[in-house]
Amino acid sequence: MNDPAKIRNVALVGHRGTGKTSLFEGLLFKAGVTNRLGHVADGTTVSDWDDDEKRRQLSLSAALAHVERGGLTFNFIDTPGDSSFLADAIASVHVVETALMVVNAVLGVEVQTERLWARAAERGLARLFFCNMLDRERADFDVAVAALQEAFGQQVVAVHLPIGREHELSGVVDLLAMKAYTYTDGKAEAGDVPAEVADAAAAARDKLVDAVASTNDDLAEKYLMEEEIGEAELKQAFADAVAGGQIYPVAAGSATHLIGVDLLLELLALAPSPSAVPAPVAVGADGADVVLESDAEAPVAAFVFKTLADPFSGHINVFRVFQGTVAGDSTVVVTRDGHKERLGQLLKPQGKETKPVDALVAGDIGAVAKLKDVVTGDALCAEGESITFPAIEFPAPLMSFAVSAKSKGDEDKVMQALRRLAEEDPMLDVHRDAQTGETIVAGMSQVHVEVIVERMKRRFGVEVDLKPPRVPYRETVRGTAKAQGKHKKQTGGRGQFADTWMEISPQPRGEGFAFVDKIVGGAIPRNFIPAVEKGVRAAMSEGFLAGYPVVDVQVKLYDGKHHPVDSSDMAFQIAGSIGFKAAAEKAQPVLLEPIMNVEITVPEENVGDVIGDLNSRRGRVLGTTPRGHSNVVAAEVPLAEMLTYAPDLTSMTGGRGDYTMEFLRYEEVPAHIAQKVIDDAKKEREEAQKG
Ligand SMILES: Nc1nc2c(ncn2[C@@H]2O[C@H](COP(=O)(O)OP(=O)(O)O)[C@@H](O)[C@H]2O)c(=O)[nH]1
Ligand SMILES: [Mg+2]
Missing domain, CATH: 2.40.30.10 (Translation factors)
Known part of the structure; x- marks a missing residue:
């Protein structure tokens, strides 16, 4: 392969459980890469080959495979759809021209469908949909396409049409060629469009040609004049419109029944090559x-x-x-x-x-x-070149767990294994807690961190205990206060002296830290002022209520004293820290907690229970909207109340519920809860000092 125009890079993306891994399996099988069709439930797919993935029947990382067909090389990337393991899906949209968005024909547009669409749109990728699982009960192609149009615009247009519905799904009409494919045991037979779908196919074809023609002047003219439009001409205009993001075609089928999968492969030949899209821009x-x-x-x-x-x-x-x-x-x-x-x-x-x-x-x-x-x-x-690619933006980890080695003496091995695993997973953060000395693993959810613990055991042979998750609280002040920070020490030789006066006041939420220098007349010489700020920042990172970093405050340094011999950077740093703590204590300090945007997808009959439960978690329910045959409950809930939500939702809904969660903003913790957090932190610090 030495011609970029013959390459098709396609990432399969979408919500968890829409059938991406099954479709990837089907594509490889139909292309003759494999001679046996694997199944997710048996742990026999090409993509979910890792033990963790087999056991959970869930993709955790991206899998790649390539197919040579019709003179083209297809590079397929199967990506995870679960919000905790989205890192590879996010990275993959940075290296392909085409996002193949797989959707469940029963549920339509799900939370991650929208998130990943936004990522693909940011990258300007060509986007095609595969409406999967049309063989399932209550699957409805027309309803699914309408839902996609509602979510992503009128450029969404069917390019295939299913023949038969639910368990009677028997084939697919290719609306570009107006040919029908009917399947027996996954093998297609091509033929004329059957009478039962003739009218629907003609109407759908009209919509498709209309959509394509609206992107191409020559075609538009022929269309208006009701002239014949040749298949090759239509396909070329279609390919151009897909590459330009002017239309988003929807293909139809069933991955596990191999219906429409071969047709999808043919359709993807019309997806853009690397040389058919605007050249990407990097930094020199x-x-x-x-x-x-x-x-x-x-x-x-x-x-x-x-x-x-x-x-x-x-x-x-x-x-x-x-x-x-x-x-x-x-x-x-x-x-x-x-x-x-x-x-x-x-x-x-x-x-x-x-x-x-x-x-x-x-x-x-x-x-x-x-x-x-x-x-x-x-x-x-190449040697002599120096190109940088813009960094990929990953969501920040939400939940921190302290881990400790099961056997004493394994501490270094634990840290080493964690560092290696963090290199693999950009949504995982590993660090040592400055105060308690504990090793902290921060990830997107409890399940995420549990998977990491399993990998440490299986791949690196080290076992750890997980402590309960921690919430990334923050500290701030509500009032304004002034205080002195003075450091004076008289030892044998040269002494230490620094004296500062500062005022602390709140900043609007999310504004961060501001340091204002109001020193006049050289009360503190210019060269020592950065040292005061450094001392303040050091104190802020340690917090003063429960040891959490301080945010959203302004510190105004307005007076002080120095000594011509005994003053130093170090002395002013210490004085800055002392002054900050003294001022903060007097300025009505409060604890902040992360509030999450939560979307829960549940069957109708569970909506009441789920809402009741959210209320008991200090949640604010924003509303409920139907989606497919489910309902989506949207709410804002403190992270502290959502730490172990996954098992609770499973038991409330008999495993039929699903949720995603995203950081929204920080809010003040109610006083009675704050006191408990502060007391716990104090206890923990005392224990850390003892042991
Ligand atoms: N009935 C039916 N089941 C499917 C189809 N595609 C996938 N599945 C099943 O749906 C489940 C999730 O599929 P999987 O490929 O793991 O989805 P992914 O999370 O998007 O990779 C598995 O049990 C599959 O066997 C389909 O077209 N029809
Ligand atoms: Mg998968």
Whole structure:
């Protein structure tokens, strides 16, 4: 493969459980890459090959596979749809031209459908839908398409139409060619459009041609004049409109029954190649924009979007080439710090297997093992070049757990394993708590952190205990107060002296910290003022109520004293810290807690229970809207009340509920609850000091 125009990079994205992994399996099977169709329930799919994924029947990380067909190379990426494991889905939309959005024909648009759509839209990707599970009870293609149109606009248009419904689903009409495909055991027979769907197909075809024609002047004219529009001409205009994001076609079928899957593969040949979309823009050495032409001859620029940390085979970095040709056994420069890396054998992943290749051309996606120091987000460039890719924005971790090694003496091994796993998962944060000295693992949910704990055990052979989750509280003040911060020490030789007066006052929520220097007449010499600010910031990071960082305050330094010999940076830092604590204590300190935006999808009969339960969690229910055959309850709830929501929702709904949660803002913790948090923190600190 050496022609970017022959590549199709397609990420399968969508809400959890819409059938992405099954569709990926079907696509590989239909393309002849595999000779047996695996199933999610049996743990036999190409994509969910990891033990964690098999056990949970849930994709946790992206899987890649490639298909050669009709002179084209398709690079498919199956991504996780669960909100805790979205990192790879978010990264994947940065390396493809096309997002294949898989939706459940019964439920229609779900929470992550919208989130991932927004990500794909930000990147300007071509977007196609696969309306899956049309064989299921209560699946309705027309209702699903209408829901997609309502959510994503009138450019959403059917390109396929199902024949038969629910368990009688028997085939699909290709509206571009006006041909019908009926299936027996996943094998298609092509024929004329059957009479039972003839009218519906004609109407749907009209809508499709209308939508395509509205993006193409030549076609629009022919359409108006009611002239014949040739299939090749229609397909070309269709492909252009898809590439330009002017239409979002909806294909139809069933992944597990292999209905419409071969047709989808054909349709994806019309998706844009890397050279059919506007060239991506990166940043050059001088900070100026660099346009990355998908040109095989240009200097190499590649982007690492995924890293696998395996204790045995070492690191594997997965990257997309944006410019030039990456050759095996060549040398590249890592822009982050300019160090060189010698690339060994290049690979194309095929599920958990890999296939060796000699080179990867602009537009292609591949992997390389055993690099010394390359992490996700790195740019690999030709020597002499220095290109940086804009950083991918991942949501911040929501829940922190302290972990401790099960066996004494394993502490370093735990930290090492966690560091490796954090390299693999950009939505995981690992650090040591400055106050308690504990190792903190912060992730998106309890399940997320539990998966990390399992991986540590299985891959690195270390076991840990998880303490209950922590809420990232913050501290602030409601009032204004002044205080003195004085540091004076007389030892044998030179003494220490610094004296400060400051005023602390609240800032609007989310404004952060401001330091205002109001010193006049040299009461504190200019060169010591940054030291005071440093001392204030140090005190802020330690908090004064329960040890949480202080936010949204203004500190005004307005007076002080110095000594010509005994004053120093260190003395003013200490005085700054003392002054800040003294002022904060007098300024009505309060505790803040994160409030989450929560959306819960539940069957009608559980709506009442779920709302009642939310009220008992200090939640504010915003409303309930029907979605497909379910209901979505929207609410704002303190994170502290949602720490163990997953099992509770499962028991309330018999496993039929689902929810997503996102940080919204910080709010004051009600006084009676705040007191408990403060008391607990105090106890914990005392214990940490003892032990
Ligand atoms: N009836 C039916 N079940 C499907 C279909 N596609 C997927 N499934 C099932 O739906 C569940 C979730 O599928 P999976 O591929 O893991 O979804 P993902 O989370 O989007 O990757 C699995 O049990 C699949 O067997 C389909 O077209 N029809
Ligand atoms: Mg999956």
